[in-house]
Amino acid sequence: MTLRSAVVPTVKPYERRYRQAVRDLIFRSYRVHTHLDWQEVEDWLDSPDHPALLAWVGDRLVGALAASAPLSSACWLRLVVVSDFGDAGRAISTLWQAMSEYLRMRGVRTVALLISRDWMLSHLRNIGFHPVEDIVTLARARQAVLDVAPPDDVFLRLIYPDDIDALTAIDHAAFAPPWQMERADVRLAEKVSSIATAAVRDGTIIGYSLYTVYVDGAHLARLAVVPQAQGLGIASALISDALHRFARRSIFTMTVNTQASNTRSQQLYQRFGFVLNGFDLPVWMIDLV
Ligand SMILES: CC(C)(COP(=O)(O)OP(=O)(O)OC[C@H]1O[C@@H](n2cnc3c(N)ncnc32)[C@H](O)[C@@H]1OP(=O)(O)O)[C@@H](O)C(=O)NCCC(=O)NCCS
Numbered sequence: 363m364t365l366r367s368a369v370v371p372t373v374k375p376y377e378r379r380y381r382q383a384v385r386d387l388i389f390r391s392y393r394v395h396t397h398l399d400w401q402e403v404e405d406w407l408d409s410p411d412h413p414a415l416l417a418w419v420g421d422r423l424v425g426a427l428a429a430s431a432p433l434s435s436a437c438w439l440r441l442v443v444v445s446d447f448g449d450a451g452r453a454i455s456t457l458w459q460a461m462s463e464y465l466r467m468r469g470v471r472t473v474a475l476l477i478s479r480d481w482m483l484s485h486l487r488n489i490g491f492h493p494v495e496d497i498v499t500l501a502r503a504r505q506a507v508l509d510v511a512p513p514d515d516v517f518l519r520l521i522y523p524d525d526i527d528a529l530t531a532i533d534h535a536a537f538a539p540p541w542q543m544e545r546a547d548v549r550l551a552e553k554v555s556s557i558a559t560a561a562v563r564d565g566t567i568i569g570y571s572l573y574t575v576y577v578d579g580a581h582l583a584r585l586a587v588v589p590q591a592q593g594l595g596i597a598s599a600l601i602s603d604a605l606h607r608f609a610r611r612s613i614f615t616m617t618v619n620t621q622a623s624n625t626r627s628q629q630l631y632q633r634f635g636f637v638l639n640g641f642d643l644p645v646w647m648i649d650l651v
Pocket residue numbers: 536537584585586587588591592593594595596597598599619620621624626627629630
Protein backbone atom coordinates (compact mmCIF):
# COMPACT_ATOMS: atom_id res chain seq x y z
CA MET A 363 0.00 0.00 0.00
CA THR A 364 1.30 3.47 -0.86
CA LEU A 365 0.78 6.11 1.79
CA ARG A 366 0.20 9.51 0.24
CA SER A 367 1.21 12.59 2.15
CA ALA A 368 0.08 16.15 1.50
CA VAL A 369 3.16 17.38 3.32
CA VAL A 370 5.72 19.22 1.17
CA PRO A 371 9.12 17.73 1.93
CA THR A 372 11.91 19.89 3.31
CA VAL A 373 14.99 20.00 1.09
CA LYS A 374 18.50 20.14 2.56
CA PRO A 375 21.97 19.70 1.07
CA TYR A 376 23.52 16.26 1.49
CA GLU A 377 25.89 15.87 4.43
CA ARG A 378 28.20 13.00 5.19
CA ARG A 379 26.26 12.08 8.32
CA TYR A 380 23.30 11.14 6.07
CA ARG A 381 25.39 8.65 4.10
CA GLN A 382 23.77 5.59 5.73
CA ALA A 383 20.25 7.00 5.34
CA VAL A 384 20.83 7.52 1.60
CA ARG A 385 22.31 4.04 1.29
CA ASP A 386 19.25 2.56 3.00
CA LEU A 387 16.86 4.53 0.80
CA ILE A 388 18.64 3.32 -2.36
CA PHE A 389 18.70 -0.25 -1.11
CA ARG A 390 15.03 -0.37 -0.13
CA SER A 391 13.35 1.69 -2.84
CA TYR A 392 12.00 0.60 -6.19
CA ARG A 393 12.37 4.03 -7.75
CA VAL A 394 16.13 4.39 -8.06
CA HIS A 395 18.24 5.79 -10.87
CA THR A 396 22.02 5.74 -10.64
CA HIS A 397 24.35 6.59 -13.47
CA LEU A 398 27.69 6.90 -11.77
CA ASP A 399 29.88 5.03 -14.25
CA TRP A 400 33.07 4.36 -12.36
CA GLN A 401 32.10 5.55 -8.87
CA GLU A 402 30.31 4.12 -5.86
CA VAL A 403 27.30 6.07 -4.61
CA GLU A 404 28.95 7.04 -1.31
CA ASP A 405 32.18 8.24 -2.91
CA TRP A 406 30.13 10.15 -5.39
CA LEU A 407 27.99 11.88 -2.76
CA ASP A 408 30.92 12.70 -0.52
CA SER A 409 32.70 14.62 -3.26
CA PRO A 410 32.14 18.35 -2.67
CA ASP A 411 31.98 18.94 -6.45
CA HIS A 412 28.69 17.09 -6.88
CA PRO A 413 25.53 19.00 -6.00
CA ALA A 414 23.34 16.67 -3.89
CA LEU A 415 20.04 17.41 -2.17
CA LEU A 416 17.91 15.37 0.23
CA ALA A 417 14.14 15.59 0.79
CA TRP A 418 12.81 14.96 4.29
CA VAL A 419 9.35 14.58 5.76
CA GLY A 420 10.04 15.10 9.44
CA ASP A 421 13.06 12.92 10.15
CA ARG A 422 12.25 10.49 7.33
CA LEU A 423 14.36 10.66 4.19
CA VAL A 424 11.97 10.48 1.21
CA GLY A 425 14.19 11.34 -1.72
CA ALA A 426 17.61 12.33 -3.02
CA LEU A 427 18.86 14.02 -6.17
CA ALA A 428 22.52 14.45 -7.16
CA ALA A 429 24.16 15.94 -10.24
CA SER A 430 27.59 15.77 -11.82
CA ALA A 431 29.96 18.71 -11.40
CA PRO A 432 28.83 21.46 -13.80
CA LEU A 433 31.07 21.52 -16.87
CA SER A 434 30.75 23.94 -19.81
CA SER A 435 27.30 25.03 -18.54
CA ALA A 436 25.99 21.46 -18.49
CA CYS A 437 25.62 18.61 -16.04
CA TRP A 438 23.92 15.21 -15.59
CA LEU A 439 21.43 14.08 -12.99
CA ARG A 440 23.24 10.97 -11.85
CA LEU A 441 21.31 9.91 -8.78
CA VAL A 442 17.53 10.03 -8.38
CA VAL A 443 15.83 8.04 -5.65
CA VAL A 444 12.42 8.36 -4.00
CA SER A 445 10.84 6.39 -1.21
CA ASP A 446 8.20 3.77 -2.02
CA PHE A 447 6.10 5.28 0.77
CA GLY A 448 4.89 8.78 0.00
CA ASP A 449 4.21 11.07 -2.91
CA ALA A 450 7.07 10.40 -5.34
CA GLY A 451 5.98 13.16 -7.74
CA ARG A 452 5.96 15.73 -4.98
CA ALA A 453 9.36 14.64 -3.67
CA ILE A 454 10.90 14.82 -7.15
CA SER A 455 9.36 18.18 -8.07
CA THR A 456 10.39 19.69 -4.72
CA LEU A 457 13.94 18.40 -5.06
CA TRP A 458 14.12 19.51 -8.68
CA GLN A 459 12.94 23.02 -7.90
CA ALA A 460 15.76 23.44 -5.38
CA MET A 461 18.32 21.71 -7.60
CA SER A 462 17.44 23.71 -10.72
CA GLU A 463 17.71 26.99 -8.78
CA TYR A 464 21.10 25.96 -7.46
CA LEU A 465 22.35 24.83 -10.87
CA ARG A 466 21.11 28.02 -12.52
CA MET A 467 23.14 30.01 -9.98
CA ARG A 468 26.19 27.92 -10.89
CA GLY A 469 25.72 28.90 -14.56
CA VAL A 470 24.26 25.58 -15.74
CA ARG A 471 22.08 25.86 -18.84
CA THR A 472 21.51 22.20 -19.79
CA VAL A 473 20.78 19.25 -17.55
CA ALA A 474 20.80 15.73 -19.01
CA LEU A 475 19.71 12.37 -17.70
CA LEU A 476 20.18 8.85 -19.02
CA ILE A 477 16.93 6.90 -18.82
CA SER A 478 17.68 3.59 -17.21
CA ARG A 479 14.21 2.75 -15.87
CA ASP A 480 10.70 3.55 -17.08
CA TRP A 481 9.38 4.70 -13.70
CA MET A 482 11.14 8.01 -14.26
CA LEU A 483 9.45 9.02 -17.49
CA SER A 484 6.22 10.60 -16.23
CA HIS A 485 8.03 12.38 -13.38
CA LEU A 486 10.64 13.79 -15.76
CA ARG A 487 7.97 14.96 -18.18
CA ASN A 488 6.19 16.71 -15.32
CA ILE A 489 9.29 18.72 -14.39
CA GLY A 490 10.03 19.68 -18.01
CA PHE A 491 12.57 17.15 -19.31
CA HIS A 492 12.15 15.87 -22.87
CA PRO A 493 13.80 13.18 -25.03
CA VAL A 494 16.76 14.47 -27.05
CA GLU A 495 19.04 11.61 -27.99
CA ASP A 496 19.64 7.86 -27.71
CA ILE A 497 22.78 6.12 -26.57
CA VAL A 498 23.27 3.14 -28.86
CA THR A 499 25.40 0.05 -28.34
CA LEU A 500 27.49 -1.62 -31.00
CA ALA A 501 29.05 -5.03 -30.53
CA ARG A 502 31.83 -6.78 -32.39
CA ALA A 503 32.06 -10.56 -32.60
CA ARG A 504 35.26 -12.53 -33.08
CA GLN A 505 36.66 -11.76 -36.53
CA ALA A 506 39.83 -10.67 -38.33
CA VAL A 507 41.20 -7.30 -37.22
CA LEU A 508 41.50 -4.52 -39.77
CA ASP A 509 45.15 -3.38 -39.72
CA VAL A 510 45.51 0.41 -39.56
CA ALA A 511 48.87 2.00 -38.80
CA PRO A 512 48.98 5.59 -37.49
CA PRO A 513 50.29 8.36 -39.80
CA ASP A 514 54.13 8.43 -40.06
CA ASP A 515 54.57 11.30 -37.60
CA VAL A 516 52.28 9.74 -34.94
CA PHE A 517 53.10 6.88 -32.57
CA LEU A 518 50.92 5.00 -30.12
CA ARG A 519 51.86 4.30 -26.52
CA LEU A 520 50.23 3.24 -23.28
CA ILE A 521 48.80 5.95 -21.04
CA TYR A 522 50.39 6.85 -17.68
CA PRO A 523 48.66 8.45 -14.68
CA ASP A 524 50.58 11.68 -15.46
CA ASP A 525 48.64 11.98 -18.72
CA ILE A 526 45.26 12.69 -17.09
CA ASP A 527 45.37 16.46 -17.63
CA ALA A 528 46.22 15.99 -21.31
CA LEU A 529 43.43 13.42 -21.74
CA THR A 530 40.92 15.72 -20.04
CA ALA A 531 41.89 18.59 -22.35
CA ILE A 532 41.45 16.35 -25.43
CA ASP A 533 38.13 15.11 -24.14
CA HIS A 534 36.85 18.66 -23.69
CA ALA A 535 38.08 19.71 -27.13
CA ALA A 536 36.57 16.67 -28.88
CA PHE A 537 33.19 16.39 -27.14
CA ALA A 538 30.49 19.05 -26.89
CA PRO A 539 28.66 19.55 -23.58
CA PRO A 540 27.04 17.61 -21.90
CA TRP A 541 29.21 14.76 -23.22
CA GLN A 542 32.52 15.95 -21.81
CA MET A 543 34.00 14.06 -18.87
CA GLU A 544 35.12 15.81 -15.70
CA ARG A 545 38.76 15.26 -14.76
CA ALA A 546 37.88 13.00 -11.81
CA ASP A 547 35.95 10.70 -14.16
CA VAL A 548 38.80 10.62 -16.69
CA ARG A 549 41.15 9.66 -13.85
CA LEU A 550 38.83 6.91 -12.60
CA ALA A 551 38.13 5.64 -16.11
CA GLU A 552 41.86 5.39 -16.77
CA LYS A 553 42.39 3.65 -13.45
CA VAL A 554 39.84 0.90 -14.14
CA SER A 555 40.90 0.48 -17.76
CA SER A 556 42.42 -2.76 -18.86
CA ILE A 557 44.10 -1.07 -21.80
CA ALA A 558 44.57 2.69 -22.19
CA THR A 559 46.41 4.05 -25.21
CA ALA A 560 47.42 7.46 -26.51
CA ALA A 561 48.40 8.76 -29.95
CA VAL A 562 51.35 11.15 -29.74
CA ARG A 563 52.66 13.68 -32.26
CA ASP A 564 55.64 15.99 -31.58
CA GLY A 565 55.59 14.93 -27.92
CA THR A 566 51.93 15.90 -27.48
CA ILE A 567 48.98 13.55 -26.98
CA ILE A 568 46.45 14.16 -29.75
CA GLY A 569 44.07 11.24 -29.17
CA TYR A 570 43.31 8.55 -26.63
CA SER A 571 41.27 5.43 -26.04
CA LEU A 572 40.27 3.50 -22.89
CA TYR A 573 39.04 -0.09 -22.70
CA THR A 574 37.59 -2.08 -19.83
CA VAL A 575 37.23 -5.83 -19.61
CA TYR A 576 34.09 -7.62 -18.45
CA VAL A 577 33.23 -11.29 -18.14
CA ASP A 578 33.59 -12.35 -21.75
CA GLY A 579 34.83 -9.37 -23.67
CA ALA A 580 36.15 -5.84 -23.75
CA HIS A 581 34.35 -2.51 -23.83
CA LEU A 582 35.65 0.58 -25.62
CA ALA A 583 34.89 3.04 -22.83
CA ARG A 584 36.22 6.27 -24.34
CA LEU A 585 37.72 7.46 -27.61
CA ALA A 586 38.61 11.00 -28.58
CA VAL A 587 40.92 12.75 -31.04
CA VAL A 588 41.60 16.50 -31.01
CA PRO A 589 39.58 18.22 -33.75
CA GLN A 590 42.74 19.41 -35.63
CA ALA A 591 43.93 15.79 -36.01
CA GLN A 592 40.63 14.15 -36.93
CA GLY A 593 40.18 12.39 -40.29
CA LEU A 594 43.82 11.21 -40.42
CA GLY A 595 43.15 7.66 -39.29
CA ILE A 596 44.26 8.18 -35.68
CA ALA A 597 41.14 6.70 -34.04
CA SER A 598 41.32 3.82 -36.52
CA ALA A 599 44.94 3.18 -35.54
CA LEU A 600 44.04 3.27 -31.82
CA ILE A 601 41.19 0.78 -32.29
CA SER A 602 43.21 -1.52 -34.53
CA ASP A 603 46.06 -1.55 -32.00
CA ALA A 604 43.70 -2.30 -29.08
CA LEU A 605 41.93 -5.13 -30.92
CA HIS A 606 45.33 -6.73 -31.57
CA ARG A 607 46.35 -6.28 -27.93
CA PHE A 608 43.13 -7.92 -26.73
CA ALA A 609 43.43 -10.74 -29.27
CA ARG A 610 46.86 -11.56 -27.79
CA ARG A 611 45.02 -12.00 -24.47
CA SER A 612 42.37 -14.20 -26.15
CA ILE A 613 39.73 -11.47 -25.87
CA PHE A 614 37.98 -11.19 -29.19
CA THR A 615 34.64 -9.49 -28.60
CA MET A 616 34.08 -5.81 -27.85
CA THR A 617 31.19 -3.43 -27.24
CA VAL A 618 31.00 0.34 -27.48
CA ASN A 619 28.38 3.03 -26.80
CA THR A 620 27.90 6.24 -28.72
CA GLN A 621 25.17 8.75 -29.44
CA ALA A 622 22.65 7.76 -32.13
CA SER A 623 23.38 11.12 -33.79
CA ASN A 624 27.16 10.46 -33.84
CA THR A 625 27.16 8.89 -37.28
CA ARG A 626 30.85 9.55 -37.76
CA SER A 627 31.85 7.37 -34.84
CA GLN A 628 29.35 4.70 -35.87
CA GLN A 629 30.88 4.55 -39.38
CA LEU A 630 34.28 4.18 -37.79
CA TYR A 631 33.10 1.34 -35.52
CA GLN A 632 31.27 -0.37 -38.38
CA ARG A 633 34.49 -0.45 -40.41
CA PHE A 634 35.92 -2.57 -37.59
CA GLY A 635 32.98 -4.97 -37.70
CA PHE A 636 30.88 -3.50 -34.88
CA VAL A 637 27.12 -3.75 -35.45
CA LEU A 638 24.25 -2.06 -33.64
CA ASN A 639 22.78 -4.55 -31.18
CA GLY A 640 19.53 -2.71 -30.42
CA PHE A 641 20.37 -1.96 -26.80
CA ASP A 642 19.50 1.74 -26.75
CA LEU A 643 19.14 4.08 -23.77
CA PRO A 644 17.27 7.38 -24.18
CA VAL A 645 18.80 10.62 -22.97
CA TRP A 646 16.43 13.34 -21.78
CA MET A 647 17.38 16.95 -21.23
CA ILE A 648 16.05 20.25 -19.98
CA ASP A 649 17.23 23.77 -20.73
CA LEU A 650 17.38 26.00 -17.70
CA VAL A 651 16.43 29.50 -18.75
C1 LIG B 1 35.02 9.85 -33.70
C2 LIG B 1 36.50 10.23 -33.63
C3 LIG B 1 37.14 9.55 -32.45
C4 LIG B 1 37.16 9.73 -34.92
O1 LIG B 1 38.54 10.00 -34.84
P1 LIG B 1 39.42 10.17 -36.16
O2 LIG B 1 40.85 10.07 -35.78
O3 LIG B 1 38.98 11.37 -36.88
O4 LIG B 1 38.97 8.86 -36.96
P2 LIG B 1 39.65 8.30 -38.26
O5 LIG B 1 40.47 9.34 -38.92
O6 LIG B 1 40.33 7.02 -37.93
O7 LIG B 1 38.40 8.00 -39.14
C5 LIG B 1 37.49 9.05 -39.38
C6 LIG B 1 37.40 9.37 -40.86
O8 LIG B 1 38.64 9.77 -41.42
C7 LIG B 1 38.89 9.00 -42.59
N1 LIG B 1 40.32 8.76 -42.68
C8 LIG B 1 40.98 7.80 -42.10
N2 LIG B 1 42.28 7.88 -42.44
C9 LIG B 1 42.39 8.97 -43.21
C10 LIG B 1 43.47 9.60 -43.87
N3 LIG B 1 44.73 9.07 -43.82
N4 LIG B 1 43.24 10.73 -44.54
C11 LIG B 1 42.01 11.23 -44.62
N5 LIG B 1 40.95 10.67 -44.04
C12 LIG B 1 41.14 9.54 -43.36
C13 LIG B 1 38.16 7.74 -42.34
O9 LIG B 1 37.84 7.13 -43.58
C14 LIG B 1 36.96 8.22 -41.64
O10 LIG B 1 36.03 8.66 -42.60
P3 LIG B 1 34.52 8.91 -42.25
O11 LIG B 1 34.47 10.16 -41.42
O12 LIG B 1 33.87 9.08 -43.59
O13 LIG B 1 34.04 7.72 -41.48
C15 LIG B 1 36.73 11.76 -33.58
O14 LIG B 1 36.00 12.35 -34.62
C16 LIG B 1 36.33 12.35 -32.25
O15 LIG B 1 37.14 12.46 -31.33
N6 LIG B 1 35.05 12.80 -32.15
C17 LIG B 1 34.51 13.38 -30.93
C18 LIG B 1 34.41 12.37 -29.82
C19 LIG B 1 33.66 11.13 -30.24
O16 LIG B 1 32.67 11.22 -30.94
N7 LIG B 1 34.13 9.96 -29.78
C20 LIG B 1 33.62 8.66 -30.15
C21 LIG B 1 32.22 8.43 -29.76
S1 LIG B 1 31.96 8.11 -28.06
